[in-house]
Amino acid sequence: MAEKPKLYYFDGRGRMESIRWLLGAAGVEVVPNTWNTMAGKPKLYYFNMRGRMESVRWLLAAAGIEFEEEFLETRQQYENLLKDGFLLFQEVPMVEIDGMKLVQTRAILSYIAAKHNLYGKNLKERALIDMYVEGTTDLMGIIRAHFKLSPEEKERNLRLISERATKRYFPVYEKVLKDNGQHFLLGNQLTWADVQLLEAILMTEEKGSTILSQFPLLQAFKTRMSDIPTIKKFLQPGSQRKPPSDKKDIAVANRVFNRK
16 A cells, blocks of 8 residues: 655645645545744753843743753853854853844844744834833843942942842833823833843842832832732742842852853
8 A cells, every 4th residue: 555645845835735626526545744933942052050041041931932951161162163063152141942042132032023923913012012121121130240349349230230120120110100091111011121121120129029019000010010920920939930140159160161
């Protein structure tokens, strides 16, 4: 008995659909062999720390996407990535997703947000999301640098974090929530901007637990966002969310990058 024809194509109609119709009309059974370009969990290449990868973890978790991680611990791991040509600019983070090896944090986040419908419905909404995201990125950059500082510098940085959060950034998001009168920054739709704002709020509260006292709408926003099932799961102990970085993380990075 002849073997069943095996069809190699994507999981969609395309140019293969007429062949399926013809074989079906002839009563011929086929064996589909789909090329699923979206198969497999995303794989994250970074250190076992927050750094620039933490926002990627947050966004994937909020979208309900499981992911794997390979933590860089040795110089050899980094050199292997360089040798294979995966790190276009010789830097991590890198995310392996949908057959691509993406670098540059902003590019990674934009791709994930667009793929999982967290990047608005049109160019105008994307522009607003970009603005809101850039604000929280700036604030988180100040916070991320904190653990690298001397005790004297840390005191100054804590004052800077508080001043920037309460005078520059949080008033903007409070006003946006007030003006649109909805649950999220873009009205009634959850976006990348909301996820990153929650991440920034929690990071800021680690440096000052009363930092939201002047912002009732952000307090309510934090509660709503934290109750979203996928985010609630990510906030539980034992998730892939990372704790605040410390000096040990610097030592690992220095070893990997041959920094003294």
